[in-house]
Structures are given as C-alpha cells and as structure tokens.
Amino acid sequence: MKFFLPRDMAAVALGADAVAAALTAEAARRGLAVELVRTGSRGMFWLEPMLEVATQAGRVAYGPLTVADVPGVLDAVATGAAHARALGPVDDIAWLARQTRLTFARCGIVDPLSAEDYAAHGGGRGLDRALALGPAATVAEVTASGLRGRGGAGFPTGIKWKTVADAADAQKYIVANADEGDSGTYADRMLMEGDPFCLIEGMAIAGIAVGATQGYIYSRSEYPFANATMRAAIAAARRAAMLGPDVRGSGIAFELELRVGAGAYVCGEETALLESLEGKRGQVRAKPPLPAHQGLFGRPTVINNVVSLASVPFIMAEGAAVYRDYGMGRSRGTMPIQLAGNLKHAGLFETAFGVTLGELVEDIGGGTMSGRPVRAVQVGGPLGAYFPPSLFDTPFDYEAFAARDGLIGHGGVVVFDDTVDMRHQARFALEFCAAESCGKCTPCRLGAVRGVEVIDRIAAGENRGGNLVLLRDLCETMKFGSLCALGGFTPYPVLSALNHFPDDFQAPALPAAAE
Amino acid sequence: MPSYEPWSAARAETIIAAGKDAPGALLPLLHDLQHVFGCIPDAAVPMLAAALNLSRAEIHGVVSFYHDFRSHPPGRHILKLCRAEACQAVGGEAVARHALARLGIDWHGTTPDGAMTVEPVYCLGLCACGPSAMLDEAPLARLDAARVDALVETVR
Ligand SMILES: Cc1cc2nc3c(=O)[nH]c(=O)nc-3n(C[C@H](O)[C@H](O)[C@H](O)COP(=O)(O)O)c2cc1C
Ligand code: SF4
Ligand code: FES
Numbered sequence: 001m002k003f004f005l006p007r008d009m010a011a012v013a014l015g016a017d018a019v020a021a022a023l024t025a026e027a028a029r030r031g032l033a034v035e036l037v038r039t040g041s042r043g044m045f046w047l048e049p050m051l052e053v054a055t056q057a058g059r060v061a062y063g064p065l066t067v068a069d070v071p072g073v074l075d076a077v078a079t080g081a082a083h084a085r086a087l088g089p090v091d092d093i094a095w096l097a098r099q100t101r102l103t104f105a106r107c108g109i110v111d112p113l114s115a116e117d118y119a120a121h122g123g124g125r126g127l128d129r130a131l132a133l134g135p136a137a138t139v140a141e142v143t144a145s146g147l148r149g150r151g152g153a154g155f156p157t158g159i160k161w162k163t164v165a166d167a168a169d170a171q172k173y174i175v176a177n178a179d180e181g182d183s184g185t186y187a188d189r190m191l192m193e194g195d196p197f198c199l200i201e202g203m204a205i206a207g208i209a210v211g212a213t214q215g216y217i218y219s220r221s222e223y224p225f226a227n228a229t230m231r232a233a234i235a236a237a238r239r240a241a242m243l244g245p246d247v248r249g250s251g252i253a254f255e256l257e258l259r260v261g262a263g264a265y266v267c268g269e270e271t272a273l274l275e276s277l278e279g280k281r282g283q284v285r286a287k288p289p290l291p292a293h294q295g296l297f298g299r300p301t302v303i304n305n306v307v308s309l310a311s312v313p314f315i316m317a318e319g320a321a322v323y324r325d326y327g328m329g330r331s332r333g334t335m336p337i338q339l340a341g342n343l344k345h346a347g348l349f350e351t352a353f354g355v356t357l358g359e360l361v362e363d364i365g366g367g368t369m370s371g372r373p374v375r376a377v378q379v380g381g382p383l384g385a386y387f388p389p390s391l392f393d394t395p396f397d398y399e400a401f402a403a404r405d406g407l408i409g410h411g412g413v414v415v416f417d418d419t420v421d422m423r424h425q426a427r428f429a430l431e432f433c434a435a436e437s438c439g440k441c442t443p444c445r446l447g448a449v450r451g452v453e454v455i456d457r458i459a460a461g462e463n464r465g466g467n468l469v470l471l472r473d474l475c476e477t478m479k480f481g482s483l484c485a486l487g488g489f490t491p492y493p494v495l496s497a498l499n500h501f502p503d504d505f506q507a508p509a510l511p512a513a514a515e
Numbered sequence: 516m517p518s519y520e521p522w523s524a525a526r527a528e529t530i531i532a533a534g535k536d537a538p539g540a541l542l543p544l545l546h547d548l549q550h551v552f553g554c555i556p557d558a559a560v561p562m563l564a565a566a567l568n569l570s571r572a573e574i575h576g577v578v579s580f581y582h583d584f585r586s587h588p589p590g591r592h593i594l595k596l597c598r599a600e601a602c603q604a605v606g607g608e609a610v611a612r613h614a615l616a617r618l619g620i621d622w623h624g625t626t627p628d629g630a631m632t633v634e635p636v637y638c639l640g641l642c643a644c645g646p647s648a649m650l651d652e653a654p655l656a657r658l659d660a661a662r663v664d665a666l667v668e669t670v671r
Binding site: 185188189190221222260276347369417 | 538539576582583602603639649
C-alpha cells in the first residue's frame with residue numbers, strides 16, 4: 001500500500017509527524033507492507049494532516065487526522081468502508097479542482113527530493129527547451145509570457161533578465177529572494193518544501209538565459225524545514241546534472257548555494273538582501289545602480305522572488321502564450337494566493353488574476369473561522385492596505401489594487417473579524433517599521449517612531465483632531481521621503497486604517513492599552 | 516533540546532577556518548558559531564575580524580544589525596512566538612501575553628531556572644493555522660492558553 005503524507009512545516013505543526021509514526025507502527029503491527037512518501041502540502045491547511053492513499057482510481061484522501069484516527073483509516077482503506085474523515089478522490093475536492101495550478105502543479109503530489117518523480121511529473125522540460133532555444137529566445141519567451149515579479153513590485157521579469165543578459169561581464173549572478181517575511185505569506189516556503197527542483201530549474205533557466213554561472217538562494221532562518229529540503233535538493237540536482245559544471249550535458253555550468261538570513265525583515269528588499277549576502281549589515285542601497293547592472297559583489301545580477309523563478313519552468317515547457325492567456329489586464333498568468341488569518345478555509349489557492357477579494361474571503365476562504373463578520377482584510381503583507389468588505393469587488397490584479405491605494409504584494413490575504421481594533425493595527429504597522437528600519441533614511445527611522453507616539457496620544461484622547469492631522473502628515477513624509485518601500489509603504493496600512501475605519505481612532509483607549 | 520558547547524577558542528578557530536574563504540562569509544560563520552555556542556561570544560569577534568580582514572567594529576555592526584544573533588546563551592529551550600498580523604487575527608497577542616505571564620518573563624527573557632527563553636518572531640509561514648510558534652526545532656500551530664501551559668510543563 002502506498003501512502004502520502006506531507007512533511008510541510010505547517011502540516012507538521014498540525015501533527016503530521018505523529019500521524020506518520022502512528023501509521024508506520026500500526027501497519028507494522030498488522031504486518032502490512034506500506035510505503036509512506038512524505039510530500040509537500042496541497043495547501044488546504046484546515047485538512048492537515050491530510051493522508052492520501054494510492055488506489056486504482058487515483059489518490060483518495062483522509063483528513064484532518066489525529067493519531068487516534070489511524071487504525072480506523074487503515075481499516076477503511078483495507079475494506080473500502082466509510083470513514084468520518086474520508087474526503088474522497090483528491091482531484092475531486094472542490095477547493096483544489098477550482099484552482100489553476102501551474103506553478104504549484106507538483107506541490108503535494110511528488111516526493112520533493114526525488115529527481116525521478118520530478119521528471120515523471122513534467123519537471124525538466126522547461127530547462128531542456130531553454131537549452132534548445134538558447135539565451136536570447138529564452139529571455140524573449142519569458143518576456144512574452146507577461147510574467148511580473150511575484151515578490152511585490154510587479155516588475156516584468158523578462159525585461160529584468162534582458163538587462164542582465166545585455167550586460168557584459170565575465171561573472172553574473174542569479175539570486176532567488178526567499179526571504180518571505182510578509183505576514184500571511186507562505187508560498188515560497190511551500191514550494192521550497194514541496195517542489196524544490198522547480199525553483200532550481202527556474203534558476204538554472206535564468207542562468208542560461210543571462211549568462212550567469214552562479215546562483216544563490218537567500219532564505220530565512222524562520223524556515224528550517226525549507227532550508228533543509230532545499231539543501232538536500234541542491235545536492236540531488238547536482239547528481240541529476242540539473243546543476244553543476246555541465247547542466248544536462250550542455251557544457252554550460254550553473255552552481256547554486258543556499259544562504260540563510262538572520263531575522264531582518266528589510267533583507268527582503270533586494271539591495272539590502274545583496275548587502276546581506278555579501279556578509280554586511282542589511283542596509284538598503286540607493287538606486288541607481290540597479291542590481292541588474294551592479295548587483296551582488298558589484299556584478300550584474302538577476303534577483304527574483306521564488307515564485308517568479310518557479311513560474312518559469314512552466315512557461316518554458318508549455319510556451320509563453322499558454323501562460324499569458326490566463327489573467328486580466330496587465331496581470332498575466334496565475335498567482336498562488338495565500339489565504340491566512342481568521343478564515344475557515346485558509347490555504348494556498350493558485351488561480352488566474354482577476355478573482356475578486358470578496359470571492360477569496362467569503363467563498364473560497366469560507367468566511368471567518370470565528371464565525372463573526374469580516375471587518376478588515378490586509379492584502380500584501382505588513383506594507384499592504386487594510387480593505388473593508390465594501391472593497392470586496394476589487395479584482396486580484398496589480399493595477400486594480402493600486403487604484404484603491406492598496407497592493408497585492410506577494411499575494412498574502414490576512415482576514416480579521418469584527419473584534420479587530422484598527423488603531424491598534426495602524427500602531428503595529430508603525431512599530432514594525434520602526435523595529436525593522438535599516439536606519440538609512442530619517443523619514444523611516446524617526447517617522448515611524450514618531451507615528452507610534454502620535455497614535456498613543458490619539459488613544460489617550462490628547463488633541464485628537466490635531467494629532468490625526470499630524471499622523472497623516474507623517475505618512476506623507478514617509479511616503480515621499482523614504483528610500484525604499486519599508487518606509488515608503490508603511491503609510492498604506494496606516495492610511496487605510498484611518499480612511500476606512502475612522503471610528504476606531506475616536507474610541508477611548510482600551511484599559512490595557514491606556515496603562 | 517539544543518545543547519551548546521562551552522566557549523573554546525580552538526573550536527571557534529576551526530569553525531572560522533572552515534568557512535572564511537567563501538564569498539560573503541560573515542553571516543554563515545555567525546550562524547555556525549551561534550549554532551555551536553548558543554550565541555556570538557565576545558571572544559569570537561576579534562577572531563572573526565582577523566580572519567575576514569575586517570575591523571571589530573564592523574563585526575559588531577553586523578552582529579547587532581540582525582535580530583537572530585544573541586550576545587548571551589539562551590535557556591535550555593527557546594520558544595519563538597509569532598507576533599505578526601495573521602497570528603494576531605486569531606488571538607496570537609493574547610496567547611503571547613499568557614505565555615509571558617505564565618513564565619514570568621518579558622520578550623527575550625529567560626526563566627530564572629534557565630529552562631526557557633522566549634523570543635518574538637515575525638511570521639513563520641504558518642499563517643493559515645496560527646497562532647504559531649516554534650519550540651526549539653518543532654513548529655506549533657493553533658496555540659491557545661491551555662497548550663502553552665502544557666508546553667511549559669513539559670520543559671520544566
Ligand atoms: C521591506 C521590503 C521587503 C521585501 N521583502 C521581499 C521578500 O521577502 N521577498 C521578495 O521576493 N521580495 C521582497 N521585496 C521586494 C524586493 O525588493 C524585489 O522587488 C523582489 O525581490 C524582486 O523580485 P521579483 O521581481 O521577482 O518580484 C521586499 C521589498 C521591501 C521594500
Ligand atoms: S525606508 Fe527605511 S528601510 Fe528603507 S532605506 Fe530608508 S531607513 Fe532603510
Ligand atoms: S503571521 Fe504568524 S506565522 Fe505568519
């Protein structure tokens with residue numbers, strides 16, 4: 001019998017390792033020969049730990065499981081009997097069936113460290129096509145796909161690659177930004193844990209396309225599972241000639257190394273990340289020069305988000321047009337949207353751009369877990385705006401969110417119910433900015449600290465009107481006087497809280513906060 | 516449970532020698548040292564400076580920039596509680612307050628018996644099943660006050 005159970009960090013947090021141990025022990029007790037493959041997660045976290053069993057009719061699932069469920073599930077599998085936790089054929093689970101899984105097509109299905117499994121599920125075809133097409137046509141293909149950066153800024157990936165391809169230098173670099181620090185996001189983590197070869201393949205394609213022979217993945221210390229899997233996958237990819245001195249017998253070299261950050265949010269900003277990779281303080285660099293001209297160690301560097309890079313193998317394998325045909329407006333292809341916070345059905349939902357925020361929260365997310373009304377949704381991480389339900393018609397699209405003073409960022413959607421205090425959330429945004437500021441510019445370094453003080457005065461009822469004006473002024477200063485988006489975008493959550501939830505700034509302070 | 520080695524200049528020298536020639540070697544070396552000693556001991560700073568051809572002030576600047584690096588060894592267990600928004604949305608702040616009160620310490624503090632250090636963390640990527648935490652190497656999801664109490668009992 002063949003079983004599949006995630007090794008994903010969230011699934012393990014929910015008890016997957018204990019279920020795996022119980023399954024192995026119970027099978028041994030019954031004298032059953034079982035094979036247990038530890039996969040990534042399908043991304044339906046309210047069903048984790050979710051066990052899958054291979055049957056003649058495809059995989060069937062059971063979840064969420066506890067250790068106590070294991071004997072009953074084994075009985076049900078053996079006899080075909082019903083089980084309270086039976087979910088039926090995985091492919092028929094509506095939440096999965098509604099998705100368009102291009103980038104996450106293999107995540108949760110394959111053994112993350114098996115190069116054979118990867119190839120059997122279509123892996124490697126993008127790299128082969130890139131090698132056959134050559135650098136210029138590969139860059140053109142990525143450009144034609146309409147792929148834009150999934151790290152937040154939404155810059156066209158092909159254009160970035162072209163700049164680096166055109167730069168004349170003997171040494172160029174590919175850097176994967178895996179410093180996924182935004183609250184509410186976990187797509188990079190899931191991909192690195194569930195389909196690490198996909199990122200490796202995307203980076204190798206980038207290397208071939210721009211003429212870079214060395215890559216770095218900059219991950220975070222908060223992701224020990226992803227880092228362990230990624231390291232093992234790099235070693236396996238070398239053995240499978242997806243990396244190394246002679247990638248797939250092409251004579252082209254591409255080497256890859258994983259580096260781990262040290263708990264600084266600002267190191268997700270691309271130039272701070274490069275400083276950190278060089279072994280320095282993660283301080284933001286002034287642009288120009290662009291990393292594409294002078295990046296890591298002063299050399300031309302492609303720096304892309306994990307999901308951007310992991311989208312490339314599909315684009316190269318299936319062709320730019322197939323990818324570009326999904327989406328809306330200037331947002332082409334799919335986005336792995338990460339539903340988080342107070343939601344009944346929180347998880348990773350990859351879909352074409354254009355789905356509305358309301359569909360994501362109410363329909364796909366199933367509304368709040370607490371059963372209380374939704375009050376605010378923060379999209380795009382700690383620098384993203386808080387939207388009220390009256391903006392639920394906003395389609396998931398770079399421009400549509402920007403038009404409403406928001407951003408989609410890395411695709412995190414964090415839902416709050418009606419117990420949320422938006423003054424408190426605005427204060428948190430400024431406090432976070434103050435704590436994480438790299439210190440290079442005054443509006444960010446000092447403005448955020450001032451902002452926290454002003455909110456505290458508003459809470460204490462001190463000259464509310466005047467202090468509210470001051471808070472807006474501070475936000476304007478930070479917006480226009482900051483070097484990077486940490487200081488520049490922290491006003492988004494603050495101003496959205498002020499604009500959409502003004503009552504929360506008039507209320508007296510809660511007793512705990514007033515002390 | 517992580518176990519740390521007492522300071523040994525010879526051990527530090529070996530670690531530094533093994534990693535110093537990689538490009539951008541300082542961060543990986545700091546991780547290696549903290550992994551072994553539980554913190555970045557002051558005595559390691561001049562050794563790093565000499566090996567990497569940097570000033571002590573530069574090394575200090577890097578160590579102090581990053582939240583991860585400690586100047587003192589932690590307790591026998593480290594509990595990292597997520598304080599970021601998705602966990603706030605499901606009651607993470609109350610769970611954190613409960614944990615700190617129960618242990619009688621503040622953020623970054625260590626219990627007097629040396630059993631546990633509590634550190635804040637801003638997102639563990641477990642945002643679909645918060646409030647989240649890590650106890651040493653183990654990720655934890657859907658924490659509540661009762662589970663925190665049980666955790667505290669197991670490490671005591
Ligand atoms: C404070 C701050 C944090 C950021 N964090 C990340 C991050 O964790 N991951 C990421 O890919 N991009 C992050 N970015 C965006 C990067 O600067 C950059 O735009 C991105 O890595 C480019 O890759 P892409 O074009 O593939 O999106 C951050 C930006 C700022 C200002
Ligand atoms: S805005 Fe803040 S984080 Fe960005 S460069 Fe300025 S001080 Fe550094
Ligand atoms: S916000 Fe707590 S794990 Fe992401």
